[in-house]
Amino acid sequence: MTVSRRILRLLLPAAxxxxxxxxxxxxxxxxxxxxxxxxxxxxxxFLTTDTKAAGAAGGIIFxxxxxxxxxxxxxxxxxxxxxxxxxxxxxxxxNRPRAARAVDxxxxxxxxxxxxxxxxxxxxxxLKFFDWxxxxxxxxxxxxxxxxxxxxxxxxxxxxxxxxxxxEAAAGLGLTREQIISAVWLQQSWTGLITGSLLGLAxxxxxxxxxxxxxxxxxxxxxxxxxxDSPLLALPYHIFVLAQDTFNEDAxxxxxxxxxxxxxxxxxxNLASLPLxxxxxxxxxxx
Amino acid sequence: MFEKSIGxxxxxxxxxxxxxxxxxxxxxxxxxxTILSVKNxxxxxxxxxxLDKISFEVAPRTVFGLVGPSGAGxxxxxxxxxxxxxxxxxSRVSGRVEFHGSNINSPTVDADALRARIGMIFQQPxxxxxxxxxxxxxxxSRLRRLSRREAAGVVEKSLREASLxxxxxxxxxxxxxxxxxxxxxxxxxxxxxxxxxEVILMDEPTSALDARSSEAIESLILRLKASRTVVxxxxxxxQARRVTDWVACLCPSESSGAGEVLxxxxxxxxxxxxxxxxxxxxxxxxxxxx
Numbered sequence: 001m002t003v004s005r006r007i008l009r010l011l012l013p014a015a016x017x018x019x020x021x022x023x024x025x026x027x028x029x030x031x032x033x034x035x036x037x038x039x040x041x042x043x044x045x046f047l048t049t050d051t052k053a054a055g056a057a058g059g060i061i062f063x064x065x066x067x068x069x070x071x072x073x074x075x076x077x078x079x080x081x082x083x084x085x086x087x088x089x090x091x092x093x094x095n096r097p098r099a100a101r102a103v104d105x106x107x108x109x110x111x112x113x114x115x116x117x118x119x120x121x122x123x124x125x126x127l128k129f130f131d132w133x134x135x136x137x138x139x140x141x142x143x144x145x146x147x148x149x150x151x152x153x154x155x156x157x158x159x160x161x162x163x164x165x166x167x168e169a170a171a172g173l174g175l176t177r178e179q180i181i182s183a184v185w186l187q188q189s190w191t192g193l194i195t196g197s198l199l200g201l202a203x204x205x206x207x208x209x210x211x212x213x214x215x216x217x218x219x220x221x222x223x224x225x226x227x228x229d230s231p232l233l234a235l236p237y238h239i240f241v242l243a244q245d246t247f248n249e250d251a252x253x254x255x256x257x258x259x260x261x262x263x264x265x266x267x268x269x270n271l272a273s274l275p276l277x278x279x280x281x282x283x284x285x286x287x
Numbered sequence: 288m289f290e291k292s293i294g295x296x297x298x299x300x301x302x303x304x305x306x307x308x309x310x311x312x313x314x315x316x317x318x319x320x321t322i323l324s325v326k327n328x329x330x331x332x333x334x335x336x337x338l339d340k341i342s343f344e345v346a347p348r349t350v351f352g353l354v355g356p357s358g359a360g361x362x363x364x365x366x367x368x369x370x371x372x373x374x375x376x377x378s379r380v381s382g383r384v385e386f387h388g389s390n391i392n393s394p395t396v397d398a399d400a401l402r403a404r405i406g407m408i409f410q411q412p413x414x415x416x417x418x419x420x421x422x423x424x425x426x427x428s429r430l431r432r433l434s435r436r437e438a439a440g441v442v443e444k445s446l447r448e449a450s451l452x453x454x455x456x457x458x459x460x461x462x463x464x465x466x467x468x469x470x471x472x473x474x475x476x477x478x479x480x481x482x483x484x485e486v487i488l489m490d491e492p493t494s495a496l497d498a499r500s501s502e503a504i505e506s507l508i509l510r511l512k513a514s515r516t517v518v519x520x521x522x523x524x525x526q527a528r529r530v531t532d533w534v535a536c537l538c539p540s541e542s543s544g545a546g547e548v549l550x551x552x553x554x555x556x557x558x559x560x561x562x563x564x565x566x567x568x569x570x571x572x573x574x575x576x577x
Contacts, residue, residue, distance in 0.1 A: 095376045169413035169475075171374060173426030173482055174403025183429060184415075 034260045041257025051219060051233070055242050056251040060258050062222055066136070066232035067265065069224070070211065071201045073140025078148045078200065082193065085148075086155035091177075091185060107156075111149035115209040118142050123213040132214075134231035136224045139215025146210060147200030151193065154200075158192020159185055191276045198273035202266045208236040235262045321385075322347040322516050323368060323486060328382035329545075330363055332375060337363045339545035341382070343535045345486075350508055350517045352531030352554070354524065359537040360546030361520045362410075365488050368518060369405035370398040386486075403430055406484035410491045412471035419446075419466070420459040422474055427481040441481050449477035450507055469500025476507065486516045494522065505530050528558055536563060 045059055052058030093100040126138035162185055170180045216237035224230035235258055242255040323345040330338040338360045345351040353361045366372040367384055370391060384391050391401055415422055423442045446452040451473045463474055472492055479487060493501035508517055508530045521527050527534055535551040550560055557563055
């Protein structure tokens with residue numbers, strides 16, 4: 001082996017390792033700062049009481065509930081069209097590659113729209129056109145549309161990975177296309193839908209821009225009791241306002257506590273999707 | 288097509304001694320009725336013609352073998368017999384395939400209902416990621432409503448018919464994919480039998496199996512013909528000789544490359560024919576043919 005090849009063989013893994021270490025260090029640094037600054041604020045009272053004194057006292061219960069309402073609404077909004085898009089893309093357009101590519105392009109286009117644009121669109125549609133005022137439903141719909149590509153792409157990937165032999169075996173038994181969809185396509189790809197949902201919701205939970213205009217308020221809201229003029233408190237917006245406006249030391253401590261809770265929430269979604277993702281990779285090795 | 292038929296019907300005159308001069312055995316080869324009839328079938332995928340003017344008939348409760356060199360279109364032909372060919376993108380079919388005298392390619396024929404009556408076994412066993420019981424019931428439970436008791440009855444009957452019951456009766460809830468390859472293929476057969484098809488199409492069902500499992504499938508095929516018709520694609524001439532009643536040989540045409548029927552005759556006559564020897568001499572030694 002020549003000297004240059006020997007150097008290359010040593011350099012390549014070293015460079016890759018350094019890059020990976022740098023990325024992991026950044027994540028570790030953020031988590032470390034959050035834990036260091038926020039852990040002191042997070043206790044049972046913080047998690048279960050309402051905000052007081054403009055965030056300087058009390059807790060974040062309605063921010064947590066508001067965030068959960070938003071992501072549950074986003075899920076309800078995004079899952080049916082994601083299923084429809086996935087089935088259309090993989091099952092109904094399997095012999096029409098051009099149309100399938102058009103669906104892919106559309107999904108990537110939606111995925112590429114900046115979240116602030118969704119916020120402005122929401123403002124125009126829900127506040128100006130429908131005159132809803134600030135509403136939890138508007139935010140849920142916007143977040144649903146935002147996470148739709150993540151869900152749909154994850155489902156498309158899983159549907160496309162369904163072995164062709166299963167489809168043919170089911171067809172050979174005389175099952176109709178609808179029966180094959182429910183017995184084979186969906187049975188084999190539900191993990192993709194759940195993985196996509198959890199990843200999408202992890203993203204939705206942290207989004208501030210789309211809910212900034214149409215849903216979130218800093219204080220004065222509890223649980224929604226209708227659609228019109230039913231704003232929510234949400235963790236990302238709470239953090240955004242505190243970070244921007246407060247000079248109070250207690251409020252700053254609570255800000256880090258809220259940020260830690262949000263990160264934990266998102267981490268929970270990511271961790272929940274991990275076994276399914278690992279299972280998916282394991283299965284793909286055996287197909 | 289039957290004008291070509293020579294030799295004796297297997298089972299009536301044995302194998303080796305049954306090879307008689309053509310003039311003596313024509314009447315013994317005649318088929319009295321037909322369950323499947325293929326007339327001038329042509330298949331193209333994209334711009335490539337795969338099959339050209341294929342014609343033959345299959346008698347009920349017999350094993351009909353399709354043999355021929357690789358690339359002759361045997362599997363494609365098999366897939367035309369229950370319209371599975373429609374799942375191949377860009378496929379075009381012309382000509383007639385008649386099942387009980389009705390053209391299955393007619394737009395009024397429900398392809399799904401047809402496939403429930405003409406089942407299919409593939410080269411590699413396809414086991415769904417569920418239990419043995421779940422695999423047997425996979426098709427039938429969706430084709431008709433079954434009570435729990437009926438379902439248990441169907442599972443036992445189908446597994447017995449596929450000679451698998453004794454091996455799996457104590458572990459019906461175990462994953463089907465944990466079975467050996469030979470058992471998996473018999474499980475596929477049980478799953479197909481559960482839907483009670485009249486005809487079973489088998490696409491080289493033993494090519495992935497060891498000798499012992501192949502033998503088990505072969506005896507199963509011989510038992511099945513008491514109640515059903517089997518169309519068997521095989522590369523194994525010995526197998527064709529052991530289990531088929533009638534054999535059609537598909538060969539790629541020298542001019543177009545599309546598969547065409549070179550010979551169709553009852554088993555013994557087929558293996559005694561010069562056409563068969565000329566096709567297979569290059570592929571196998573004379574011992575396999577004799």
